[in-house]
Amino acid sequence: MAKLLETENLGIAFGGLRALSDVTLEIGRGEIVGLIGPNGAGKTTVFNLLTDVYMPTEGTITLEGKSIVGKKTYQITRAGIARTFQNIRLFKDISVIDNVKIAMEGDMHYSALAGILRLPSYWREEKAADLRARELLRVVDLEDFADAKAKNLPYGQQRKLEIARALATQPKVLLLDEPAAGMNPTETQELAEMIEKIRKKFDVAILLIEHDMSFVMEICEKLYVLDYGMVIAQGKPEDVRKDPKVIAAYLGGNEDE
Numbered sequence: 068m069a070k071l072l073e074t075e076n077l078g079i080a081f082g083g084l085r086a087l088s089d090v091t092l093e094i095g096r097g098e099i100v101g102l103i104g105p106n107g108a109g110k111t112t113v114f115n116l117l118t119d120v121y122m123p124t125e126g127t128i129t130l131e132g133k134s135i136v137g138k139k140t141y142q143i144t145r146a147g148i149a150r151t152f153q154n155i156r157l158f159k160d161i162s163v164i165d166n167v168k169i170a171m172e173g174d175m176h177y178s179a180l181a182g183i184l185r186l187p188s189y190w191r192e193e194k195a196a197d198l199r200a201r202e203l204l205r206v207v208d209l210e211d212f213a214d215a216k217a218k219n220l221p222y223g224q225q226r227k228l229e230i231a232r233a234l235a236t237q238p239k240v241l242l243l244d245e246p247a248a249g250m251n252p253t254e255t256q257e258l259a260e261m262i263e264k265i266r267k268k269f270d271v272a273i274l275l276i277e278h279d280m281s282f283v284m285e286i287c288e289k290l291y292v293l294d295y296g297m298v299i300a301q302g303k304p305e306d307v308r309k310d311p312k313v314i315a316a317y318l319g320g321n322e323d324e
């Protein structure tokens with residue numbers, strides 16, 4: 068598959084602590100790739116570098132061959148990278164559908180005046196936005212909850228709403244930070260099917276951080292394993308799981324791994 072997102076020798080230090088070193092990743096178009104490793108291995112830090120929360124101390128990040136280092140988060144979103152967060156970030160007091168529409172705002176083309184005066188161009192865009200938002204909610208099985216307040220959704224559904232919000236920006240790469248966290252086995256299985264459906268429908272590549280190994284093994288085509296900020300193994304899930312370095316990293320880690 069063609070390379071879409073690449074990092075080369077990516078590294079960052081926080082004060083004296085070297086959180087990541089020499090992280091080289093490749094995500095192809097439409098690929099589902101897992102980023103795994105024990106607690107504190109540096110997984111979320113990779114996402115934070117990919118989305119300009121932090122600037123790398125070393126290395127490169129390219130999307131479709133163009134560097135995105137130093138770009139602002141909104142420019143990175145426009146270039147095609149969207150993410151969800153380990154700690155869910157929604158506008159909790161507004162409706163589910165408005166949460167999705169807000170994420171689509173970069174796509175609205177009516178003028179401020181048209182908005183204030185409610186001119187026809189405003190209503191046309193609003194109607195189109197409403198249809199698109201409903202379609203995204205259908206993809207994540209939240210269509211029936213469009214008018215509920217986001218905070219009233221159960222936790223697992225809030226995670227799905229975050230995915231719909233990320234998709235609203237029409238990404239080429241979707242970064243999911245622990246999408247199955249807090250889900251029961253049935254919800255996790257539904258999520259696996261949903262991610263597969265999303266990949267096909269939107270032709271989007273997915274890089275996901277996840278601790279649920281059976282979930283990772285089921286849906287990822289490729290895995291990168293981080294330990295102490297370095298890639299200690301990469302490849303097909305069935306090979307990675309047998310790698311002695313990976314087994315040692317997990318056995319040496321926390322018991323919840």
Ligand SMILES: Nc1ncnc2c1ncn2[C@@H]1O[C@H](COP(=O)(O)OP(=O)(O)OP(=O)(O)O)[C@@H](O)[C@H]1O
Nearest residue numbers: 081084086104105106107108109110111112113153
């Ligand atoms: N802003 C920061 N300042 C200082 N240290 C940081 C910062 N962000 C991350 N770190 C450190 O970098 C290391 C990697 O953290 P990170 O959150 O990326 O790990 P992780 O693999 O995502 O862990 P988990 O699975 O527990 O979420 C940790 O030692 C963490 O304390």
